[in-house]
Amino acid sequence: MITxxxxxxxxSELELGLGLSLGGGTAAKIVKPGGGGAWGERGRLLTAKxxxxxxxxxxxxxxxxxxxxxxxxxxxxxxxxxxxxRMNSLVNNQATKxxxxxxxxxxxxxxxxxxxxVSGKVQVGFIKVNMDGVAIxxxxxxxxxxxxxxxxQTLEDMFFRTSPGTIGLTGQFTKPLRLLDGSSxxxxxxxxxxxxxxxxxxxxxxxxxxSVKRLRVMKTSEANGLAARHQxxxxxxxxxxx
Amino acid sequence: MDRRFPFKxxxxxxxxxxxNEDRNSVSLVCKSWFETERRTRKRVFVGNCYAVSPLKVAxxxxxxxxxxxxxxxHFADYNLVPDGWGGYAWxxxxxxxxxxPLLEEIxxxxxxxxxxxxxxxxxxxxDFKTLVLTSCEGFSTDGIAAIASTxxxxxxxxxxxxxxxxxxxxxxxYFPETSTSLVSLDxxxxxxxxxxxxxxxxxxxxxxxxxxxxxxxxxxxxxxxLLRRAPQLVELGTGSFSDELDPEEIAKLTKxxxxxxxxxxxxxxxxxxxxYIPLLYSVCPRLTSLNLSYxxxxxxxxxxxxxxxxxxxxxxxxxxxEDKGLKTVALCCKELRELRVFPSGADLDETDVTLTExxxxxxxxxxxxxxxxxxxxxxxxxxxxxxxAKNRPNFRCFRLCVMEPFAPDYRTxxxxxxxxxxxxxxxxxxxxxxVSGLLTDKAFEYIGVHAKKLRMLSIAFAxxxxxxxxxxxxxxxxxxxxxxRDCPFGDxxxxxxxxxxxxxxxxxxxxxxxxxxxxxxxxxxxxxxxVEVIDEHPPKTRPDSSPVERIYxxxxxxxxxxxxxxxxxxxxxxxxxxxxxxxxx
Numbered sequence: 151m152i153t154x155x156x157x158x159x160x161x162s163e164l165e166l167g168l169g170l171s172l173g174g175g176t177a178a179k180i181v182k183p184g185g186g187g188a189w190g191e192r193g194r195l196l197t198a199k200x201x202x203x204x205x206x207x208x209x210x211x212x213x214x215x216x217x218x219x220x221x222x223x224x225x226x227x228x229x230x231x232x233x234x235x236r237m238n239s240l241v242n243n244q245a246t247k248x249x250x251x252x253x254x255x256x257x258x259x260x261x262x263x264x265x266x267x268v269s270g271k272v273q274v275g276f277i278k279v280n281m282d283g284v285a286i287x288x289x290x291x292x293x294x295x296x297x298x299x300x301x302x303q304t305l306e307d308m309f310f311r312t313s314p315g316t317i318g319l320t321g322q323f324t325k326p327l328r329l330l331d332g333s334s335x336x337x338x339x340x341x342x343x344x345x346x347x348x349x350x351x352x353x354x355x356x357x358x359x360x361s362v363k364r365l366r367v368m369k370t371s372e373a374n375g376l377a378a379r380h381q382x383x384x385x386x387x388x389x390x391x392x
Numbered sequence: 393m394d395r396r397f398p399f400k401x402x403x404x405x406x407x408x409x410x411x412n413e414d415r416n417s418v419s420l421v422c423k424s425w426f427e428t429e430r431r432t433r434k435r436v437f438v439g440n441c442y443a444v445s446p447l448k449v450a451x452x453x454x455x456x457x458x459x460x461x462x463x464x465x466h467f468a469d470y471n472l473v474p475d476g477w478g479g480y481a482w483x484x485x486x487x488x489x490x491x492x493p494l495l496e497e498i499x500x501x502x503x504x505x506x507x508x509x510x511x512x513x514x515x516x517x518x519d520f521k522t523l524v525l526t527s528c529e530g531f532s533t534d535g536i537a538a539i540a541s542t543x544x545x546x547x548x549x550x551x552x553x554x555x556x557x558x559x560x561x562x563x564x565x566y567f568p569e570t571s572t573s574l575v576s577l578d579x580x581x582x583x584x585x586x587x588x589x590x591x592x593x594x595x596x597x598x599x600x601x602x603x604x605x606x607x608x609x610x611x612x613x614x615x616x617x618l619l620r621r622a623p624q625l626v627e628l629g630t631g632s633f634s635d636e637l638d639p640e641e642i643a644k645l646t647k648x649x650x651x652x653x654x655x656x657x658x659x660x661x662x663x664x665x666x667x668y669i670p671l672l673y674s675v676c677p678r679l680t681s682l683n684l685s686y687x688x689x690x691x692x693x694x695x696x697x698x699x700x701x702x703x704x705x706x707x708x709x710x711x712x713x714e715d716k717g718l719k720t721v722a723l724c725c726k727e728l729r730e731l732r733v734f735p736s737g738a739d740l741d742e743t744d745v746t747l748t749e750x751x752x753x754x755x756x757x758x759x760x761x762x763x764x765x766x767x768x769x770x771x772x773x774x775x776x777x778x779x780x781a782k783n784r785p786n787f788r789c790f791r792l793c794v795m796e797p798f799a800p801d802y803r804t805x806x807x808x809x810x811x812x813x814x815x816x817x818x819x820x821x822x823x824x825x826x827v828s829g830l831l832t833d834k835a836f837e838y839i840g841v842h843a844k845k846l847r848m849l850s851i852a853f854a855x856x857x858x859x860x861x862x863x864x865x866x867x868x869x870x871x872x873x874x875x876x877r878d879c880p881f882g883d884x885x886x887x888x889x890x891x892x893x894x895x896x897x898x899x900x901x902x903x904x905x906x907x908x909x910x911x912x913x914x915x916x917x918x919x920x921x922x923v924e925v926i927d928e929h930p931p932k933t934r935p936d937s938s939p940v941e942r943i944y945x946x947x948x949x950x951x952x953x954x955x956x957x958x959x960x961x962x963x964x965x966x967x968x969x970x971x972x973x974x975x976x977x
Contacts, residue, residue, distance in 0.1 A: 228470030228877070229852070230735060230768060230795045233527070235553045235581060236685070239662075240737045243688055278475065285959040286474040286928055 234276060241293040281309050281336075281367035292359050298351050302329045302338060309367060329367065337373045339366050349373065402428040412437045434458060439897050441479060441503065442922065445950045446487035457496045458522070459488065463503035465900045465944055466850075467875055469527060472902055472942070474926065476957040479503045481528075482512075489516035497522035497548075504528070510535030514542035522548040532557035533582070541566040547600075550578035561586030567594055576603035580629050580660065585609040588617070595621035602654075605629030608662045612645070613637060619648040628652065630660035633668055633687070642671065650674035659683035659708075666693040676700035680727075683708040685734050690745075695720045705729045705761075710736040711747040711768065718751035722758025731755060732766040735795065749776035756783040764789040771802045772829055777811025781818040790815055791826035797853035797878075800830040807831055813838035816846075826850040836860040840867020848873040858885040865889035875900040882906035882939070890917050898946040902926075906943055909936030914945070915963035922948050923963040930961065 232240070276289040288308050295301045306329065329338040330351050338350040342361045350358070350365070406429055409415055419429040435458040436449060450456075463479025465472075481503045488495050495517050505528045513520060520543045533556060539549060540563060564586040567574070572594070579586075591610070595601065601622055610618075610631030619625070637645065655675050664687035679701050684694070685708040694709075694717045701707075704725040709717075711733055721728065733752075738745040749772045756762060756779070763786050772794050781787075800807055808829040816822060816839050825846055827835065831854040839846070840863035847870050854860070862885040864874065874896065882905040893899055893914075908925070915923040926942040952962040 226797070228467065228472045229797070230793055231470045231850075231852070232734065232768075233469045233553060234471065234555075236734060239686055240735075243737070276471070284928065285476075285957065286926075287476075289471055 237291075238276065241291060277362060277364050279305060279308070279365040279367070282369050282372070284309060290365070292362070297355055298330055298358075301350075305329060305338065305365070305367065335370055336367050337370050339368050339373060340364065341366070399424075399428055403432050406432050431455060436460070438462070440946050440948075441481075441484065442950060442953050443897070443946060443948045446484040447491075448949075450487045450491040454492075456492055457494065458499075459484070459495060459497065460499040460501075461503060462501045465875065465898065466502075466873070467877065467900055467902070468502055472877065474957075474959060477926070477960060478953065478955055478957070480955060481505045481509050485509045485512050485516075489513075493517060494519060496520055499524040499526075500528055501526040502528065504530040505535075506530050507532055507535035507538070511538045514538045517543075519545055521545055524548060524550045524552070525554050526552040527554065529555035533559045533561075533563040533584075536579075537563035537566040540564070541568070544568060545573055547573055547575040548577075549574070550576060550605075551581050552578060554581050556582055558582050558584045560584050561590070564590045564594060569597075571597045571599065573600060574598040575600050576627070577601065578603070578605035578629065580605040580607050582607045583609065588614050592617060592621060598622075599624075601625065603627035603657075606631040606660060608632050608660075611635050612668075613641060616641070616645040616648045619645075619652065623648075623651045624654060625652055626654050627657040627681075628655055628659070629683075630658075630662075632662045633660070634663035634665050642668075646671050646674070653678075655679070657681035657683075661687040663687070664689045666690075669693055669697050672697060673700055677702060679704055681706040684713075685710055685732065688712065688736070691717050699724045701725055703727055708732040708734070710734050711745055712736050712738065713751070714746050715748055715751040715754065716746075718747075719754045719758075722754040725759060727761060728755070728759040729761050730764040731759075731762060733768060734766075735768040749773055752776065753779050753783075756780040760784075761786075763787055766791040766793075766826075768793045768795060770795050771799050772808060772811070773801045773803050774806060774808055774811035774814075775801075775803070777808065778814040781811075781814035785818045786821065787815070787819040788821055789824040790819065790822060791824065791850070792828055793826065794829035797828075798830045799828075807835065809835040809838065813842075816842040820845065822846055824848045827854060828852060830854075832856055833859040833863065836863040837867075840864050843868055845870050847871065849875075851876045851879060853878045855879045855881060857881055858883070861885035862888060865892045871895075872897045874898075876904060877901070878903040880905055883910035886910055887913055887917070890914055890921075893921055893945055894918060894947050896947065898944065900942075900944050902942040905939050907937050908934060908940050911940060911943060911963050912936070916965060919965060920947055920949065922946055922952055924956070925961040925963065926959060927961065928959055 276291050278287050279290050280287040290301070290304060290308070292301070295304065329336060339347055340350050340358075340362045341347050341364050343363055347366070353361075402425065406415075406418065409418060409429075412435065415429055415433055419426045430452050432455060433453045434455055436453050436456045437460045438444060438449060439462050441461045441463045449459075461481070461484060463481075464477060467473060468477070479502060481500055485498075488498075489512055493516055496519050498513065498520075499522070503525075505525060510531055513523070520539075523539060523543075523546075528551075531554075536549070536551070536556075539546065561582075561584050564579075574594075577598075586607075586609075595604075595618060602625060604618075604622060604625055604627070606618075606629055608631055612631070612633055612635040615630060619628075649671055652675060655678060658672070658675060658679055658681070661684060664684070666689055669689065676697065677700060680703055682701060682704055683706075684697075688710070689697075690712045691714050694713055698704075698707075698713075698717065698720050702724055704721075705727050707721065707725065707728060707730070709732070713721075713733065718733075721731075733747065736745065747769060749769060752765065752767050752769070753776050762784055765787065766789075769792070772792065777792075794808075801811070808827075809832055812827055812831070812835050816825070822843055823845060825839070825843065825848070827839075827850070833856050836855060836859070839849070843849075846868050849864065849868070849871065851874075858881040860879065861876075861881050864871065865885060866889055871892075876899075879901075882901070886906065887910060911923050911925055915921065922945065924944045924946075925940045926944065927940050952964075956962060
C-alpha cells in the first residue's frame with residue numbers, strides 16, 4: 151500500500167526532535183485486534199480498511215479486520231460535512247418519501263388554514279443525548295433508527311464502546327448495557343414536548359419519535375421518581391393501538 | 393517628530409480606506425497613523441471572539457458603528473465541537489452597551505446568544521439597525537420579539553441557520569404598528585407558523601422591504617397574498633412549495649410572481665413539485681442567485697428551470713441535478729460565479745442519481761467566470777481535477793468533498809495527489825481549499841509549495857505522517873485557518889512550526905495523534921497562543937504521550953479564557969501547573 155512506502159521515507163527525512171511514542175503515522179501500527187487496553191484503542195484512527203465499500207481489495211481486508219463492524223461513511227461523526235440544518239432536512243426528506251403515499255389522502259382533506267402544521271413532515275432530526283457523569287453531550291439521529299433496540303445499541307456504542315474513529319467517551323469496555331430492560335446500572339430516559347421526563351420504551355416507537363425532545367442516560371438509582379410504568383391520563387391516550 | 397499631515401487630512405484620506413485588512417496595515421505604520429485610523433474606523437471585524445477582549449475593542453474604536461464577531465471553530469457546523477464549548481456573545485454586548493451606545497449593526501457567527509443578549513441590544517442601542525445571526529444558538533423567539541418591538545429604526549433582522557427555541561409565531565406581531573423601516577427579514581430557520589394576517593400587515597407597512605425569507609411552514613396557498621403586498625422585493629425566500637393549488641390559485645400566483653420586476657434572488661422552495669416549476673419561468677431571466685438546495689426536484693424538470701436563467705451568478709443545488717443538469721448550466725449560465733452541489737442522500741436510497749466528476753468538469757469548461765465551488769461527490773479522478781484546474785485558473789474557493797473517505801481515483805486507483813497538485817499550481821489566487829479522497833504526504837507538499845495565497849484549508853482522513861503538516865505550516869505563507877480531522881500526525885510538525893501558529897487565526901485538530909506532552913510544550917513555547925484541549929478526562933491524569941481527542945489553538949492577546957466548560961482545558965504557560973481550568977461565568 152502506498153501509505154507504508156511513504157511513511158518509510160518520511161521518517162528518515164524528518165528530524166524527530168521529540169520521541170513519538172505513538173509512532174510516525176499510519177494506523178497500521180496502532181491497530182490492536184480485540185481489547186488491548188483503553189489507550190491503544192483510543193489512539194486508533196480510521197483507515198481505508200474501515201470503509202470496505204470502495205473496491206474489492208478493501209472488502210477482503212475488512213473481513214480480517216478486528217471484529218469491529220466497519221462504519222458506513224455516513225455513520226462517522228460529522229461526516230460528510232453538512233451543516234445540521236441541511237442534515238435535518240435531508241433525513242426528513244428520506245422519512246417523508248416513505249410516508250408520502252399514505253399521507254396524500256390525508257392532505258386532500260385538509261382545510262386551507264395557514265396555522266395548521268404541514269402534515270406528513272416528521273420534523274425530527276438530531277436530538278441531544280446526555281449521560282450522567284459525562285460532560286460532553288452527543289447528538290443522535292432518530293430518523294436513522296427504526297426501533298428502541300436500534301437506538302439503545304447506538305447509544306451504547308457512543309458512550310461505552312470505542313467504535314473505530316469515534317473515540318469512546320468513557321474509554322472503557324463493559325459488557326452489553328441493556329439500557330432498556332432496567333437490569334443495568336443505567337436507564338434511558340427522555341424529555342417529551344411537554345417537558346416531562348419519562349422512561350424510554352413505554353410508547354410505540356413512532357409515537358416516541360414525534361414527542362421526544364432530548365435523551366438522557368440516567369443512573370438507575372436516580373430514575374426511581376420517574377413516570378415509569380404506571381399509566382397516567384396522558385399516557386393512556388397515547389397508548390391507543392396504532 | 394513633525395507630523396506631515398494634520399489629523400484632519402489623514403482622517404479624510406483614511407475615510408477612503410474601506411477594507412479592514414488595509415486599515416490594519418495602515419494602523420501599523422506609525423503612532424499617529426494608528427491613532428488616526430482607530431479614531432475613524434466604523435466597521436470592526438473580530439474573526440475570533442477570544443483573540444481580544446471586548447473592552448479593548450470598545451476602547452480602541454470610539455466611532456465604531458458596526459461589529460462583526462465569529463465564535464466557535466468552523467467544524468462546529470458538523471457537530472465536532474461539543475455543546476457548551478463557548479463563544480458567548482454576552483461579554484461583547486455588555487461591553488458595547490456600556491461604552492458604544494451608538495452601535496448600529498451587530499453580526500454574529502457561531503456564537504451563543506441568549507434572550508438576555510437580545511434584550512440588552514434592544515435596550516441599549518437607540519439607533520440599532522442591523523442584526524444578523526448566522527449559525528447561532530441559545531435564544532428563543534421571545535428575544536426576537538424584544539428586538540422587533542423596541543428597535544424602532546430596525547432595518548435588517550436575519551436569522552440564518554440558527555438553532556432557536558421556537559415558542560411560536562407571535563414575535564412577528566411585535567413590530568411597531570406604524571410603518572417600519574425594514575429592509576430585510578429572514579426567519580427561514582424557524583419552525584413554527586406565523587399568523588398570515590400578521591405577515592400581511594407587516595408587509596403592507598414595510599415599504600422599504602427588499603429581502604424577505606419565509607420559513608418552511610408558510611404554505612404555498614398564501615404566497616400570492618404576500619407577494620402582492622411586496623412587489624418591490626429583490627430577494628425572496630419562499631416557504632414550502634408543495635401544496636395542491638386549484639387552477640385559479642395557480643394563475644394568481646403566476647401573475648404575482650411575474651410582478652416581481654426587481655427580483656434577483658430566489659431561495660426556499662422546499663419540496664418544490666415539478667408541476668410548479670413553470671410558475672417560476674417569469675422570474676428566471678432576471679435571477680442572479682438561485683438556491684435549490686432544499687428543492688427535491690429531479691431531472692429532467694430542473695433543465696426547464698435552469699435553461700431560462702441566463703443571468704445566474706450563484707447556484708446552490710442538490711446532486712439531483714446530475715451531470716446532465718450541470719451540462720445545461722454550463723451551456724446556459726454563462727455568468728456563473730459560484731456553484732454548490734449538496735448531497736441529497738439519494739445514493740443511500742439506491743435511487744439512480746448520476747452525479748459524477750464529469751458534472752463539475754462541464755461547468756468548469758462552460759462557465760468562464762466560475763470562481764467558487766463546493767462539490768459533494770461519491771468519487772473523483774485525477775484527470776478530472778487536472779481538467780478543471782486547466783479550465784478555471786481563476787478559482788478563489790475550491791471545496792471538493794469526496795464522500796467516501798480514502799477513496800482513490802476510481803479509474804487508476806492512485807491517490808488524488810496529482811489532481812490537487814494541478815489545482816494549486818494553476819489557481820494562483822486560491823484563497824480557500826478543502827481536500828478529500830485518498831491523499832498522501834505528497835499532496836500536501838504540493839499545496840505547501842504552490843498555494844501561496846491560501847488562507848483557509850480543511851482536511852479530513854488524509855496524509856501519512858508529520859511531513860504533511862510540516863509542508864503546510866512551512867509552505868503556505870498566507871495560511872490563516874487550518875482545520876484537520878482524522879489524520880495520522882501531530883507532535884513533531886506542530887512543535888517545529890510553532891512560530892507559524894502565531895501568524896494564523898486558529899488551528900483545529902481532532903482525532904489526530906497530538907500528545908498531551910506536545911500541547912504542553914507548545915503552550916510554554918508560545919506565549920500568545922491559547923492551546924485548548926477538548927477532552928472528557930483531565931489531561932493531567934494521563935501520561936504525556938497519550939493523545940488528546942481535540943485541540944484548538946488560536947492566537948490571542950487576551951490570555952486564557954475564563955469561560956471554559958469542564959471538558960475544555962487551557963494548557964498553562966508555566967510548566968509546573970500543566971493545565972488550568974479557570975471557570976468564572
